Amino acid sequence: MSFLNEDVNLIRKKLQLCGLDIQSNSNFSISFKKLSKLYSELFFKSDYRDFPKFKLMENKIQFNEMIIIRDVQFISICEHHLLIIEGTSTVAYIPKKYIVGLSKISQIIHFFSKRPQLQEKMTKQISISLKNLLKTEDVAVFINAVHYCMKIRYAQDRSSDVVTTELSGSFVSDNLLKDRFLRFCYSNR
Template sequence: MAIDKEKIKQAIRLFLEGIGEDPDREGLKETPDRIARMWEEFDRQREFNFKLFEEFGDYNEMVIVKDIRFYSLCEHHLLPFFGKVHIAYIPDKVVCGLSKLVRTVKAFSLRPQVQERLTQQIADFLQEQLNPKGVAVVIEAEHLCMSMRGVMTPGHITVTSALRGIFLKDLRTREEFLKLIGKQGL
């Protein structure tokens, strides 16, 4: 689905008017266009080439990239939630470039989202693309919809996980992953 810059600009202008602001005042005059360009930038990061490498086909131990920083928007309030993603997979004849794991996080997080779905989408995409022995994804995030509204207390961290294949079936593999990302006892 393509970004419609004009609709975004109209919507932001109406939003600003709706909250009692003057969209023509100096500080807000360019805001509708800035937001439209921001969403175009997000949209460009959703598409990438998920390159696989078969020359490392004999590698069959856990691959982990942890502490992948991400930003997303809660689809209920359009307020940010942000934090870290930890991803592991156990290859079955193919591996991907490590940056592709980071790009996968960006592709699914730069849209209105909920953390639970984001966790599952990343795990499902990697399972589909890599066809590995297993995938594990853990996300830790602070949600501004809790920090600056609602209960209005910052610092709460929500943790979600999605396990596929051997990470779901084998307790030792799951425990090794959690130990390596520093999350024993989850």
């Protein structure tokens, strides 16, 4: 566990540079190890070999309407500040040849949230993955999140949230479909 020890020493040095008296507070030694372990768990669970495994099901009933998985809660870490991003993701797709178990979509959302992340990048990663896996261009992703880097640093931003969308296929070309999806996303907020 030399990585853990190196990590603890780096954290200790950073806190000392911030002017914190870590020598006289014995709780810091425990906190360093816990923080280092937490970072290891958060940041090293994002290998593509861990991507959710699932089988596509043939769309035998030829369902061709929008399927929406709404308000999947996630927690991620801002890759700029290493602080929490907490939010929900709503995903829709129009199946062509394949459908997938609905829980698999939330697993994909959680896979991409388990790494230091930019919300914009995460939105795009979810969309690209679903388009490739489901063999359809008709995918829409909506993420609404609170960024603790904004919330704790600026008093005026305590209630701000950030919204990102990634629309493709019919969700771009069909304005009625796009509006219907966005109404689902914004209703009850």
